[in-house]
Amino acid sequence: MTPTSSSPQLDLAPGARADGRWTPRLVLLLIALAWPTQLLAAGGILGANAMAGVAQTFHTTQVAWFGLTLTLVSTLLTPFVIKLGDLYGKRRVMLAMTALGALGEALAALAGSFWLVLAGRAVAGFYGPFGALSFAAVRDVFPPRLVKSASGIMGSSVGLVALVSPFLAGWLVDTWGYRGALWFLAAATAVAFALVALLVPETPRHAFDSGFDWLGGVVLGGGLTAVVYATGQGQSWGWSDARTLGWLGAGVVALVVFLFVERSSAHPILDLRVLRRRPVALALTAGGLAQTVAFTMPGLAILLALYPHIPGVSAGLGWTAQHNAVVSVSWNLVMFGTGLLVSRYLRFFDTRKVWCAGLVVMAVGYTLVGFFHGDELELILTSCVANLGAGVVVAGAPALVVGVVSRDEQGLGSGMLNMLISLFGAIVTAGAYAALAADSTVVDGTAFYHDTGYSWVFWLGALVTVAALLLSLFIPPLKETAEDEDGRAEAEAPQPA
Structure with missing residues (x-):
């Protein structure tokens, strides 16, 4: 049996799951999960529009790292985020991620040198794997009959983000320069923190073994990061360049090693x-x-x-x-x-x-x-x-x-x-x-x-x-959710006269 939490917010979850109808509380809950999830897409558009200003302000030819740094950190951390969410509950991990994301964007906006901008973006990268938890959280906190529709609305809202973000990016960058885009991301991520803190209940833990496979996480995250890095730099370095082949080779070797590490681990990260x-x-x-x-x-x-x-x-x-x-x-x-x-x-x-x-x-x-x-x-x-x-x-x-x-x-x-x-x-x-x-x-x-x-x-x-x-x-x-199956079983069971 899954242990229950003493959190008052979690205690509200069963009542919300009773009938599978949309209620004001569920709508707010969906907004609280969708806002920070789609902020990642908006951040990509805003960041792309800010890159030219960053390059001109700091006179750098390495501006590609403005976006690549965030991507690499996000990729490296994703396996850890998955496991931590199962161990300690997704809400706690989401709060930590959004807090670091807001801090990182603020540091990048305040930075007086290009390398400090990159340092801020690296901290902001902790927010990158948020989607790995938010879609999983939908199944934990929504009624079974609404899981598919809630997940679909969260995914499709990227169209709304793509609709608004170019206008927003143009206004911010034209009015306040690249720092305007970064300050907006910092403020919007802080709003995401508040929404999660106030509206999202703690989710059940799906892993109860306190062991943590740090080696497996580092090897997997490092291997994926190496492959992404080599692919991102391949066009500028050349696909036959020793650096490109070296990073690709290192990434592939790390992913193969990961398979053996996980087989021997008592607490596999995946x-x-x-x-x-x-x-x-x-x-x-x-x-x-x-x-x-x-x-x-x-x-x-x-x-x-x-x-x-x-x-x-x-x-x-x-x-x-x-x-x-x-x-x-x-x-x-x-x-x-x-x-x-x-x-x-x-x-x-x-x-x-x-x-x-x-x-x-x-x-x-x-x-x-x-x-x-x-x-x-x-x-x-x-x-x-x-x-x-x-x-x-x-x-x-x-x-x-x-x-x-x-x-x-x-x-x-x-x-x-x-x-x-x-x-x-x-x-x-x-x-x-x-x-x-x-x-x-x-x-x-x-x-x-x-x-x-x-x-x-x-x-x-x-x-x-x-x-x-x-x-x-x-x-x-495809099978239905376990909760749906349980519900049907109850409905089909003979009722006492």
């Missing part, structure tokens, strides 16, 4: 027996690939929009950031609206069929974007098709994970999905830049990209989506 189950492996890999496309492709499309249009030299559209934000409202609304609709009705349909249909639409959409992206009308029409599928993907992925793992394994499943998205995201981004570089013109040290390169970026997204679809076809029927 239960590899769970990951050896075919449904889990297929769902996590397909979910990671598909969400990577849904999250990565819109960011890469910004290159097409903002790069100049110079016949024979650059095939960019030459838009301003403000014009791009206005045009992108269309497909971001499609993504958000589709995600909300799917979230509401997902529990009435076979999740696998809805998921696969979304993948088909997203693959077709990005294939069309690759062919037709020459002006506003073409980009709006084709991107809306792609984001129609992306809305299904971001809403359906959490439900896919819920359907292949038990309640006690939810933290592990969500954490592994987040790690795969980071890993696949680095690889897909590197592949996209390689496609762009293969068809480019360098003028005064700056690379300008031709149309074929942009086309292959979108076709790469379509190909990765097709790979996710092929894997998804082999996922067996």
